[in-house]
Amino acid sequence: MNKIRPELEELLFSSLENVLVESVAATDIVVRIEALSTARQATSPGCGYLSGRIHGSYPRFPHDLPTAGKPVVVALRVRRFVCAEGSCSRKTFAEQVPGLTRRFGRRTERLRSTLISIGLALAGRAGPRMTDVFGAPVSRNTLLRLIASLPDPPVTTPRAVGVESTAVRCPTGQGLSGQRE
Ligand SMILES: [Zn+2]
Numbered sequence: 278m279n280k281i282r283p284e285l286e287e288l289l290f291s292s293l294e295n296v297l298v299e300s301v302a303a304t305d306i307v308v309r310i311e312a313l314s315t316a317r318q319a320t321s322p323g324c325g326y327l328s329g330r331i332h333g334s335y336p337r338f339p340h341d342l343p344t345a346g347k348p349v350v351v352a353l354r355v356r357r358f359v360c361a362e363g364s365c366s367r368k369t370f371a372e373q374v375p376g377l378t379r380r381f382g383r384r385t386e387r388l389r390s391t392l393i394s395i396g397l398a399l400a401g402r403a404g405p406r407m408t409d410v411f412g413a414p415v416s417r418n419t420l421l422r423l424i425a426s427l428p429d430p431p432v433t434t435p436r437a438v439g440v441e442s443t444a445v446r447c448p449t450g451q452g453l454s455g456q457r458e
Contacts, residue, residue: 323367
């Protein structure tokens with residue numbers, strides 16, 4: 278196992294730092310990746326204090342992108358850290374592993390963003406059907422909730438718009454024909 282572990286980490290979590298893959302096991306219905314966070318410190322979400330004092334650990338089970346037609350669950354051991362900043366309301370806090378966990382999140386970031394893309398492209402009934410096909414079934418309400426959690430796009434104030442500067446649609450329906458000068 279030790280020999281293939283670096284290859285597994287590269288394959289599964291190539292873009293993530295501080296994640297150690299311990300094992301990968303596949304049953305008939307699910308692929309389970311055992312992993313743990315190895316970051317030495319974590320930042321308190323209450324005050325920004327960087328703590329290295331571990332209070333305890335516990336498992337989280339974020340769902341990941343399916344592989345080989347099976348759902349994937351990451352059994353990820355994360356830690357609670359002690360916040361030593363006296364004025365902070367949090368005495369302890371859970372670490373988040375960028376890319377794998379977010380507060381109260383049940384999915385890895387890559388599964389989350391894939392589901393959001395499906396929700397945006399295929400709203401209504403087609404979205405849940407598509408998630409079913411690709412092995413990470415979620416309800417329409419979940420897709421809508423994920424989309425609603427996206428940050429608002431930045432508001433830009435349009436400059437003065439005149440008839441002169443509006444784009445016109447090409448009569449053949451091929452798209453925009455350009456801008457009038
Ligand atoms: Zn704090």
